[in-house]
Amino acid sequence: xxxxxxxxxxxxxxxxxxxxxxxxxxxxxxxxxxxxxxxxxxxxxxxxxxxxxxxxxxxxxxxxxxxxxxxxxxxxxxxxxxxxxxxxxxxxxxxxxxxxxxxxxxxxxxxxxxxxxxxxxxxxxxxxxxxxxxxxxxxxxxxxxxxxxxxxxxxxxxxxxxxxxxxxxxxxxxxxxxxxxxxxxxxxxxxxxxxxxxxxxxxxxxxxxxxxxxxxxxxxxxxxxxxxxxxxxxxxxxxxxxxxxxxxxxxxxxxxxxxxxxxxxxxxxxxxxxxxxxxxxxxxxxxxxxxxxxxxxxxxxxxxxxxxxxxxxxxxxxxxxxxxx
Amino acid sequence: xxxxxxxxxxxxxxxxxxxxxxxxxxxxxxxxxxxxxxxxxxxxxxxxxxxxxxxxxxxxxxxxxxxxxxxxxxxxxxxxxxxxxxxxxxxxxxxxxxxxxxxxxxxxxxxxxxxxxxxxxxxxxxxxxxxxxxxxxxxxxxxxxxxxxxxxxxxxxxxxxxxxxxxxxxxxxxxxxxxxxxxxxxxxxxxxxxxxxxxxxxxxxxxxxxxxxxxxxxxxxxxxxxxxxxxxxxxxxxxxxxxxxxxxxxxxxxxxxxxxxxxxxxxxxxxxxxxxxxxxxxxxxxxxxxxxxxxxxxxxxxxxxxxxxxxxxxxxxxxxxxxxxxxxxxxxxxxxxxxxxxxxxxxxxxxxxxxxxxxx
Numbered sequence: 001x002x003x004x005x006x007x008x009x010x011x012x013x014x015x016x017x018x019x020x021x022x023x024x025x026x027x028x029x030x031x032x033x034x035x036x037x038x039x040x041x042x043x044x045x046x047x048x049x050x051x052x053x054x055x056x057x058x059x060x061x062x063x064x065x066x067x068x069x070x071x072x073x074x075x076x077x078x079x080x081x082x083x084x085x086x087x088x089x090x091x092x093x094x095x096x097x098x099x100x101x102x103x104x105x106x107x108x109x110x111x112x113x114x115x116x117x118x119x120x121x122x123x124x125x126x127x128x129x130x131x132x133x134x135x136x137x138x139x140x141x142x143x144x145x146x147x148x149x150x151x152x153x154x155x156x157x158x159x160x161x162x163x164x165x166x167x168x169x170x171x172x173x174x175x176x177x178x179x180x181x182x183x184x185x186x187x188x189x190x191x192x193x194x195x196x197x198x199x200x201x202x203x204x205x206x207x208x209x210x211x212x213x214x215x216x217x218x219x220x221x222x223x224x225x226x227x228x229x230x231x232x233x234x235x236x237x238x239x240x241x242x243x244x245x246x247x248x249x250x251x252x253x254x255x256x257x258x259x260x261x262x263x264x265x266x267x268x269x270x271x272x273x274x275x276x277x278x279x280x281x282x283x284x285x286x287x288x289x290x291x292x293x294x295x296x297x298x299x300x301x302x303x304x305x306x307x308x309x310x311x312x313x314x315x316x317x318x319x320x321x322x323x324x325x
Numbered sequence: 326x327x328x329x330x331x332x333x334x335x336x337x338x339x340x341x342x343x344x345x346x347x348x349x350x351x352x353x354x355x356x357x358x359x360x361x362x363x364x365x366x367x368x369x370x371x372x373x374x375x376x377x378x379x380x381x382x383x384x385x386x387x388x389x390x391x392x393x394x395x396x397x398x399x400x401x402x403x404x405x406x407x408x409x410x411x412x413x414x415x416x417x418x419x420x421x422x423x424x425x426x427x428x429x430x431x432x433x434x435x436x437x438x439x440x441x442x443x444x445x446x447x448x449x450x451x452x453x454x455x456x457x458x459x460x461x462x463x464x465x466x467x468x469x470x471x472x473x474x475x476x477x478x479x480x481x482x483x484x485x486x487x488x489x490x491x492x493x494x495x496x497x498x499x500x501x502x503x504x505x506x507x508x509x510x511x512x513x514x515x516x517x518x519x520x521x522x523x524x525x526x527x528x529x530x531x532x533x534x535x536x537x538x539x540x541x542x543x544x545x546x547x548x549x550x551x552x553x554x555x556x557x558x559x560x561x562x563x564x565x566x567x568x569x570x571x572x573x574x575x576x577x578x579x580x581x582x583x584x585x586x587x588x589x590x591x592x593x594x595x596x597x598x599x600x601x602x603x604x605x606x607x608x609x610x611x612x613x614x615x616x617x618x619x620x621x622x623x624x625x626x627x628x629x630x631x632x633x634x635x636x637x638x639x640x641x642x643x644x645x646x647x648x649x650x651x652x653x654x655x656x657x658x659x660x661x662x663x664x665x666x667x668x669x670x671x672x673x674x675x676x677x678x679x680x681x682x683x684x685x
Binding site: 023025048049054057059060061062063064065066067068069070071072073075090091094095099101102103104106107139140142164176179201238 | 333340417419448449450451452453454458460461462463467468470471472474477478479480481482483484485486488489494496509512513515516519645674675677678679680
């Protein structure tokens with residue numbers, strides 16, 4: 001184990017997988033200069049055939065990823081901000097997600113799309129979305145939201161080795177955060193939630209960027225005698241329903257923290273699953289802490305107002321602790 | 326290589342007149358080659374196969390026998406046939422929603438295609454894709470596509486991968502005049518020219534963007550869009566299979582040499598509607614005159630009748646061509662029998678296909 005930054009863990013995964021398999025290629029806008037940090041040094045080590053700047057043409061980049069994967073390459077496509085996924089959405093929704101089915105299983109789609117999501121840096125509405133719910137609804141792509149350096153590295157390596165289209169979404173502005181990362185070659189399997197902290201009173205499910213404020217909330221709740229079980233699903237597709245349901249059956253209470261807009265958020269989907277499968281064990285309504293259905297404003301004051309945070313998570317947890325058991 | 330600009334094609338007669346008058350000038354190099362006699366017969370057989378299969382589909386669509394809609398390629402057979410005859414099995418193609426012709430021309434199995442269209446588990450895509458998505462990756466057929474312009478970027482990506490891997494494969498993207506109005510066309514021209522990708526753009530100008538005459542929704546000449554990216558381009562009579570074959574040969578060779586993409590604009594005509602049974606929802610409206618369609622069915626325009634006459638001129642005897650028709654009939658009958666006798670698609674298959682376990 002060694003303490004590493006989130007962005008360095010991602011960078012390490014890319015170095016390791018590109019070294020491991022010469023068929024792995026990377027392309028995207030400004031990847032050579034690595035303005036997001038995660039691609040730093042790759043072009044010097046692997047050359048421009050394997051990591052290349054593209055024109056700004058997302059509609060073609062996503063389609064190229066499909067074609068290159070179909071032709072036998074193992075593709076890592078960097079889309080910078082997750083909002084740009086919308087710009088390239090046709091080939092994602094109509095080709096990438098559907099080709100396995102439409103071809104009767106002929107198509108392998110070893111594609112990893114990397115993008116940064118989330119607000120908090122005054123990047124304004126077109127660079128701040130947590131747009132993964134639309135990806136979850138496609139049915140044909142994996143959606144990963146690693147919250148820690150260790151998970152980032154392990155999930156990215158697993159994604160690059162896989163044969164299905166996978167979105168690896170980095171929590172924006174969190175590259176500098178540190179965490180323990182295992183030594184050597186390791187991967188994190190999809191569809192396995194991580195129990196960050198066991199507890200007995202309430203299950204708090206924190207998605208991606210919400211893990212950090214959730215941890216703060218858990219500390220404060222512990223101080224007032226609320227014992228929270230904190231779970232990080234790590235991957236939204238596939239989703240480890242079993243672990244979430246099992247925890248809520250034990251605690252009888254559930255709060256889901258998700259930076260996505262509330263309508264059709266990942267939190268909404270998880271809430272529906274819990275209502276369906278843990279209904280008889282619930283002591284209180286399932287609560288969601290999400291971004292309200294507004295576009296992300298620019299001004300720090302307004303941004304802070306609409307984003308979920310430690311205080312809103314804590315407040316929501318307390319609100320259902322007082323419900324009759 | 327040079328580009329030839331044609332005058333505004335307000336009428337198809339005028340267009341064909343330009344093409345015929347220009348003779349060898351429309352060639353990219355001007356060096357005319359002719360396929361060997363056996364290959365000529367193969368070209369003819371492939372065109373006839375596509376035509377007869379689609380005539381059968383037309384009848385079945387009219388009778389309401391098909392599970393879904395079909396977009397037929399009748400009248401455009403020379404384009405797919407002429408281009409694919411210049412490709413290896415391992416070369417890539419991306420096709421359109423009007424994709425049966427490309428599938429068959431690239432060597433796709435007629436039986437598996439018919440079974441697919443009938444929604445059977447023996448279909449080339451196990452009944453999961455249907456008419457609009459026939460694909461055979463083992464033969465480089467990366468799929469027909471329900472999205473107009475959906476193939477540009479896929480072919481660009483395949484060409485990019487093949488260039489990086491140095492596997493010598495060439496990619497061809499077939500698309501229509503309608504797709505040339507998609508923005509991704511410009512993006513793919515830019516990337517492929519910039520990186521000298523082994524890619525051939527084949528614009529099948531069949532005069533219609535779905536239910537709209539293309540001239541009413543298209544500004545300027547499509548070929549000029551490719552020329553802006555310094556891509557060698559040519560306009561060819563798309564109903565002359567030998568002219569298509571010649572142009573494709575030069576473009577494919579250039580791609581294989583590593584010299585980058587080429588652009589071929591093949592002028593043809595969509596005999597059938599955008600899709601079969603369209604009269605049901607056109608509500609009596611029309612977007613072209615019957616006599617215009619009839620003119621394209623005549624012996625001087627129809628690509629198969631024209632080629633048949635050409636082969637007879639070259640001294641191939643009628644009985645050889647009749648034998649081709651017989652072979653095609655038997656292929657079609659076998660394909661239909663196979664489709665009819667096959668079991669319906671597995672309704673549980675979607676749950677198994679969406680994701681795969683990792684294999685590396």
